[in-house]
Amino acid sequence: MRRLPDGRVQFEGPGEVPPVSMSLSSTTWNRTGDWRSREPVFRDLTPPCADACPAGQDVVDQVRLLSQGRVREAGEVVLSANPFPATTGRVCPHPCTSACNRGRMEGPVDIPGVERALGDLILAEGVEPARSPATGARVAVVGAGPAGLTAAHYLGLGGCEVTLFDRGDRPGGLLSRGIPPFRLPRSVVDAEVERALKPGVRFAGGRSLGRNLDVDELVREFDSVLLAIGRHLPRRLGVPGEVANGVVDGLDLLSAQGLGDVPKGRRAVVVGGGNTAIDCARSLRRAGFEVTVAYRRGRGDMPAFADEVEEALEEGVAIEDWLLPAEVRVMDGSACGLRCVRARPGAPDPSGRPRPVPVPGTGLTLPADLVVAAAGEELDALGLPAGWVEGGRVVLPPELAGRVAAIGDCAGAAGTVAHAIGEGRRAAAALACRLGAAAPSEDLLSERGAEPEVAGFDRVRTAWHRPAMPSARGREDAHLRRADEREVRRGFARDEAMREASRCLACGTCAGCELCYQLCPDRAVVRGAPGAYGVDPSRCKGCGVCVEECPRGAISLRERGGT
Numbered sequence: 001m002r003r004l005p006d007g008r009v010q011f012e013g014p015g016e017v018p019p020v021s022m023s024l025s026s027t028t029w030n031r032t033g034d035w036r037s038r039e040p041v042f043r044d045l046t047p048p049c050a051d052a053c054p055a056g057q058d059v060v061d062q063v064r065l066l067s068q069g070r071v072r073e074a075g076e077v078v079l080s081a082n083p084f085p086a087t088t089g090r091v092c093p094h095p096c097t098s099a100c101n102r103g104r105m106e107g108p109v110d111i112p113g114v115e116r117a118l119g120d121l122i123l124a125e126g127v128e129p130a131r132s133p134a135t136g137a138r139v140a141v142v143g144a145g146p147a148g149l150t151a152a153h154y155l156g157l158g159g160c161e162v163t164l165f166d167r168g169d170r171p172g173g174l175l176s177r178g179i180p181p182f183r184l185p186r187s188v189v190d191a192e193v194e195r196a197l198k199p200g201v202r203f204a205g206g207r208s209l210g211r212n213l214d215v216d217e218l219v220r221e222f223d224s225v226l227l228a229i230g231r232h233l234p235r236r237l238g239v240p241g242e243v244a245n246g247v248v249d250g251l252d253l254l255s256a257q258g259l260g261d262v263p264k265g266r267r268a269v270v271v272g273g274g275n276t277a278i279d280c281a282r283s284l285r286r287a288g289f290e291v292t293v294a295y296r297r298g299r300g301d302m303p304a305f306a307d308e309v310e311e312a313l314e315e316g317v318a319i320e321d322w323l324l325p326a327e328v329r330v331m332d333g334s335a336c337g338l339r340c341v342r343a344r345p346g347a348p349d350p351s352g353r354p355r356p357v358p359v360p361g362t363g364l365t366l367p368a369d370l371v372v373a374a375a376g377e378e379l380d381a382l383g384l385p386a387g388w389v390e391g392g393r394v395v396l397p398p399e400l401a402g403r404v405a406a407i408g409d410c411a412g413a414a415g416t417v418a419h420a421i422g423e424g425r426r427a428a429a430a431l432a433c434r435l436g437a438a439a440p441s442e443d444l445l446s447e448r449g450a451e452p453e454v455a456g457f458d459r460v461r462t463a464w465h466r467p468a469m470p471s472a473r474g475r476e477d478a479h480l481r482r483a484d485e486r487e488v489r490r491g492f493a494r495d496e497a498m499r500e501a502s503r504c505l506a507c508g509t510c511a512g513c514e515l516c517y518q519l520c521p522d523r524a525v526v527r528g529a530p531g532a533y534g535v536d537p538s539r540c541k542g543c544g545v546c547v548e549e550c551p552r553g554a555i556s557l558r559e560r561g562g563t
């Protein structure tokens with residue numbers, strides 16, 4: 001026998017082991033369960049990543065299947081919530097990652113990176129969901145952005161006959177006419193849109209509400225109507241000179257550039273601080289412009305996604321904050337600069353951000369042959385009945401409930417692709433039920449039995465999880481990417497995506513690791529299929545060892561007989 005440096009004792013052979021009491025026969029007669037006051041319950045909780053996902057994806061399930069190389073099954077899971085994973089994997093601001101419990105260990109799981117790889121793989125492998133039998137129900141969807149496309153896709157899959165109207169000549173909305181190709185390649189959007197339209201969706205382009213599309217007629221002719229027209233009306237600068245040549249609207253600029261119509265000039269000023277402003281600035285850098293973004297508040301208040309701002313700065317975009325436009329300087333009918341005044345932070349507005357207050361006597365002119373107004377977009381209410389618009393968004397009168405609904409940006413969604421997709425699927429689910437069609441899942445987590453309680457970091461037993469550093473995807477060098485429209489962010493190859501996916505802790509979700517089965521001192525855990533364990537009440541004393549040791553918090557303790 002010897003004593004180890006940490007104080008423990010190690011026996012050299014069996015003869016050294018002191019006598020211990022042990023049973024010489026089976027103890028299965030000893031039904032200790034009757035003594036307990038508490039009992040463990042196997043209950044899956046909601047993982048924080050899934051709780052944060054606006055599209056409502058079952059992140060754990062799709063990531064688990066991909067980590068095992070089961071691409072088709074992982075694809076089926078993701079497509080049951082989101083018809084555009086290759087898109088969201090590229091452009092979603094990924095609130096899932098900020099919520100990821102692994103972020104409190106070595107670094108969060110790169111969920112969008114894994115989602116993008118999965119999206120690309122299932123496009124390459126041609127994974128497509130199957131359509132339910134036709135029901136004869138007819139639905140009109142107006143607006144073929146991510147909200148309208150998602151709703152149309154799931155209604156078509158459910159057996160409805162869907163007509164998808166759009167004023168543009170191709171579907172995609174801001175995916176194909178807003179977000180630039182260096183962030184979201186057109187080939188990816190086109191392939192995902194094509195798959196989304198396959199199950200019985202007819203695209204009717206060149207049809208615009210208030211011009212050659214009448215909403216009352218749609219309500220008469222179709223069983224249901226969904227409005228998903230986004231927000232496309234540019235907010236004006238409201239300063240003298242804004243109608244001069246060389247003053248353009250941000251969305252028009254992005255849309256034209258997407259069609260290969262590159263503006264000419266040397267210096268540009270972009271007014272705004274959202275995604276449109278940053279995307280315009282980055283696109284203009286690629287067209288050879290020196291670009292300054294003039295934003296009326298502080299850099300930290302910019303609504304643009306932080307990583308987009310960082311990438312814009314890397315590409316040489318200058319950002320001037322606390323600057324208010326005062327006048328477009330015009331020479332010979334064309335813009336030659338933007339006169340601005342400095343601002344200082346004032347009292348907070350309803351958004352909680354400080355109001356910009358002009359500082360008298362601080363005028364400066366930013367020279368520019370192109371001035372881009374990219375200070376936000378509003379609802380274009382043309383063609384909508386007066387009582388359908390409230391506070392700048394579509395709000396339908398209660399008597400239309402079930403017949404007409406509004407989704408996505410036009411209905412006040414939070415302005416991301418994932419929000420639009422989540423709204424589209426939930427609207428399709430509600431409508432399909434009403435029309436007797438097969439409905440997509442409204443809430444994937446609750447349908448697989450997960451409870452709403454979120455499995456926070458306190459539920460994770462870190463000691464049971466092997467350390468695993470995140471894989472970095474990186475991005476193209478700023479000098480190279482400024483030269484063309486190449487995709488800025490790199491993706492994972494299949495094996496890299498599988499490795500990254502295997503870092504997921506499956507928070508709150510039984511992963512079938514069997515630890516509870518092995519550690520229960522009373523052998524009270526009953527094994528079913530992996531992930532389907534139970535407790536033999538005649539043996540369980542309610543000691544809670546399984547609850548304490550479950551690496552991912554998928555077992556809870558409750559009072560005996562409680563709910």
Ligand SMILES: Cc1cc2nc3c(=O)[nH]c(=O)nc-3n(C[C@H](O)[C@H](O)[C@H](O)COP(=O)(O)OP(=O)(O)OC[C@H]3O[C@@H](n4cnc5c(N)ncnc54)[C@H](O)[C@@H]3O)c2cc1C
Nearest residue numbers: 143145146147167173174208209229230408409415416417
């Ligand atoms: C430049 C830019 C960059 C962005 N970057 C990101 C990003 O990186 N990540 C992210 O998550 N979100 C981003 N967003 C936001 C995101 O694109 C939107 O939240 C999302 O596209 C909203 O989807 P939607 O379907 O509601 O509307 P939209 O995508 O705007 O689609 C609306 C559709 O309705 C059609 N339409 C409009 N009016 C009519 C009419 N009167 N009649 C018929 N059809 C009509 C339009 O042609 C369009 O096809 C960005 C937005 C912009 C402007």
Ligand code: SF4
Nearest residue numbers: 053088092094096112
């Ligand atoms: S859609 Fe966005 S939030 Fe949801 S899992 Fe994908 S990256 Fe995360």
Ligand code: SF4
Nearest residue numbers: 049100101504505507
């Ligand atoms: S470790 Fe996995 S389950 Fe847990 S929050 Fe992160 S991605 Fe979600």
